[in-house]
Amino acid sequence: MSEVVSYEILSGDKGGIAVISIDNPPVNAAGHAVRKGLMEAAARFNEDAAASVAVIVGKGRTFIAGADIREFGKPIMHPVLYEVVNAIEAVDKPVVCAIHGTALGGGLETALSCHYRVALKSAKVGLPEVHLGLLPGAGGTQRLPRLIGVEAATDIIVSGRHVSAPEALKLGIVDALDDGDDPRQAGIDFANRVMNENMPVRRTSEMEDKIASARGNKALFDGIMASVEKKARGQISPIKCVEAIKAATELPFDEGMKFERDAFIELLGTEQRDALIHAFFSDREVGKVPELATGAPRPLDRAAVIGGGTMGSGITCAMLYSGLPVTMIERDEESAAKGRANVEKILDDGLKRGKIDQAKRDRLANELYSVSADIADIAEADIVIEAAFENMDVKKELFERIDKHAKPGAVLASNTSYLNIDEIAAMTGRPQDVLGLHFFSPAHVMKLLEVVVGAKTLPDVTATGFALAKKLRKTAVRAGVCDGFIGNRILERYLTQAAYMIEEGASPYEIDKAVVNFGYPMGPHQMGDLAGLDIGYANRKRLRDSGWNGRYAHEHMDRIAELGRFGQKTGRGVYIYDQGSRSGREDPEVLEIIDRVREEKGIEPKTFTEEEIMRRYFAAMVNEGARIVEEGIALRPLDVDIAMLYGYGFPRWRGGPMKQADIIGLDKILADIREFEENDPEFWRPAKLLVDLVERGENFDSLNKKAA
Ligand code: T1G
16 A cells, blocks of 8 residues: 555454555645555455455544645646545445544545545534635535535535534534544444445435436526625636536536536636635745744733723734633723723624624623723733724833833733834833734734734744734734834825826726726725724824825815715715615715816826726735835735735735736736836835846745745
8 A cells, every 4th residue: 555545454343344544644635645545445445355344534633634735736646536536436335434623625525435424523524625716626516416405515615614523414414423532433333334234335426316406497506606706706716616516417427527627627727726825825824934933932821901992892802702811901990891891892793693602702701801990900911912092102101001010021012003113112121022913903803913023022922923813813924113014004005006096087986896896895995984084084184294295195085084974984985875875875076076186286187997997006016015025024925915815805816916916927017117107206116126026037926935
């Protein structure tokens, strides 16, 4: 046998049991050696008179967690997985699959080709290929509908979600659950049951009754396709998944497998697959920062949050949900009561959404959470997170007090979204223990956490920031100190470019439409109406009051805000929100305001195509991202990608701005920037890194690979 697939015969109740074990750490990915080994094992079992039943099981932490993603984009090596799973199913004696850990993608497809499936109660199964820009390519779209029906199979294949073992049992994906924690024993016990009950070979590919009702049901598939297309927002793989499932109801199994295979090969060659796999590996690479190699995280058993407003209460709940006790500090009893009310409102919403049950809600609110008006109550906290008003003087004064009351060795963090962490740290006698932890609102929901490393921040303090992110199930991105760190600094650039385009002739509605068609869930003006236009107005006012006098193109937004139109919360902003509606409609008065501003500036408006809007909007994003990497504010281009994917709605199937720029071609991006630079040299000075990469014929991903 191969070194990753072993074959052993045990004596069972009524005959020999062939135990076929896969040992390919860390996740038993179905790489070529595993596929070859399984193919050989299936053939050997078929011929082995000493064995009546076979068990396929994974060693280590999980059953097969899928095809080996690292093989994609490389020459295909036979046997490919669909050949292996068909060979397993074709065996003339019963094959049992024992599932533990996460049987995902090709792992579940391997299980589906077995004749019976037993799972440990803690196991999970799923077909997440859609998240990689693919579809199940080893029979999943053909076997799963036959096993559990079209609707249930479509939900699992198109969502890519993990299914718990109990739900898998209920759906019919697995035949039994095992109470133990040893998948090998679970498999052997089920194999004995197969022999004792004379259970026959049972091939999923031969099951037709579950798909019969869907066969030729145009209305069913039209309905499914319509809802999938709406949610896909330009991603191709969900559409292909539905087409393959439909083919399972229309074609004989072998032809359905060919349909799936053709679709799989087509998707394998797409830019979306390249981008989504980039995102998958970047999710893991982004957490590999130098500080983690040099400093173990400090203890994280108790936390304190200064401030009970929107951010403070969101951060508090994110930590409560992770099981971390939190003491919230407010300036007086009245504010403390408001802080508690904010926290309980979030917990009650979690209860309503089924995230927690009543008992957990009460435990979090009454045992893990406390609120106080006395800052001395932070004394036991391992980490203190300041989430007070976004004003440097307020933060400086607070950090002087935090420094007096926090215990030695406590990590002191500010949630500031752009202020200078080094200035804040200097207010304490322990700048080495200070860093920025920039949460995104709502903090108990948004996955991104920018870990802002100050000049004096110690490695173990940075490591603690990453450890907190992991505990809160957030994605941490390391950022250096600058105005806006990574995400907000890029956001400011493309919002400014949007304002310039409006000044020159575009409408906010054209810009939003272009951005949504690019794949964003909403455009910048829809986002602004959702967050509240008063926030941006206040920030711009502070900037101008500080004497800033660059090109200013936000007058139209100022005038909308000065009319008290702050967006959804006032029923009107850039859009009008009719009673109860969250999707606004265009406001002719906004266009009149914009026309007046142009007249005052003597600007003759020009028309914009959607393509030009996105070229400028996207080039602004990439140019600033390149500067951020060049300055070392972000460690690698992939850190910029992850920040924009998780914090700003950048479409994941484009991989992030830097990956998308690689896909388009950095030479084309630079040519765009040179073209725009002729009209606005100040804004469009090309980032030196971008120029250098183009000159060297390299791209952003080459920097990611150098950093690995
Ligand atoms: N291939 C290669 N490497 C993989 C891998 C995979 N499928 N899954 C994980 N790894 C690596 C990962 O990069 C990391 O490496 C280490 O394993 C631990 O992973 C034909 C075509 C299984 C839930 O999409 O969801 O099957 O950073 O840090 O948090 O139809 O990994 O240590 O060097 O994520 O415990 C479908 C992807 C593939 C599953 C474990 N399967 N993996 O999570 O550990 S396509 C997937 C996961 C397919 C077929 C199609 C998770 C996990 P390193 P980790 P974890």
